[in-house]
Amino acid sequence: MNVFSTAEFEYLRSQPLARLATVGADGMPRVKPVGFLLDTATGGIVIGGYAGTGMASSRKFRDVQATAEVALVVDDLAEVDPWTPRGVEIRGRAEARTTGGAETGERLGAAFPLDPAWILVVPRRVVSWGLAASAFEVSARDVLPKAG
Template identity: 75%
Template sequence: MSVFTEAEIEYLRSQLLARLATVGVDGRPGVKPVGFLVDFATDEFVIGGYVGSGMAASKKFRDVEANPDVALVVDDVANIDPWTPRGIEIRGRAEAHTTGGAEIGERLGSAFAFDAAWIRVSPRRIVSWGIEGSSFEFSARDVASLPTSKGV
C-alpha cells in the first residue's frame, strides 16, 4: 500500500518539475528546481541530472551528503480564475548516490539518460493542498519510517 492517496499519485504522475530545499554545510538554506521521478514501488522520489551534467559536483548533491533533511515541493496552478493552487510537499530524508543513476533512470522511464550520480528522497511527512479538496484545505500526515531501498 502506498503512502500516497490515489489522487496524489495521479497528480505526481502529471507533473515534471519540483523544487528541492536543502541546507548547506554553512547552515544556509538553498532551493533548486529539479526534475523528478517517483518510484511507486518504494514511494521514493528520484532526482537525477542528465548524463555528463556533473550531478555529484552540484550544491544540492553536496548539501544532501552533509545534511540529509530535505523538503521537495511539487506544485502548480490548476486555474487562475478562480485562483486554484495545488501541490504536495514532501519532508524527508535524502541519500546521495554516486553510482547507479543510469540504471535507476532507465528503470523508472526517464526521458533522458541519467548521470551516474543521483539523489533518493524518502518521505517522512506529506502535506498536500488542492489535490483532494479545496486549494485552501491542507492534508498533512506523517509517514512511518520506511526502510531505505537497497540496490537500484
C-alpha cells in the same frame, strides 16, 4: 510501496518539475528546480541529472551529503480565476548516491539517460492541498516508507 494517496500520486505523475530545498554544511538553505521520478517500489522520489552533467559536483548533491534533510515541493495553479492552487510538499531525508543513476532512471522510465550520481528522497511527511478537496484544505500526515 506507495506513500502517496491516489490523488497525490496522479498529481505528481502529471508534473515535470519540483523545487528541492536543502541545507548546506554552512547552515544556509537553498532551493533548486529539479526534475523528479516517482519510485513506487520504495515510496521515494528520485532526482537525477542528465548523464555527463556531473550531478555529484552540484551544490544540491553536496548539501544532501552534508545534512540529508530536504523538502520537495510540486505545485501549480489548476485555475487562475478562481484562484485554485494545488500541490504536494514532501519532507524527509535524502540519500546522495554516487552510482546506479543510469539503471535507476531506466527502471523508472526517465525521458533521458541519468548521470551515475543521483538523489533519493525518502518521505517522512506529506502535505498536500487542492487535490482531493478545496484548494485551501490541507491534508498532512507522517509516512514511514521502506528505505531504498
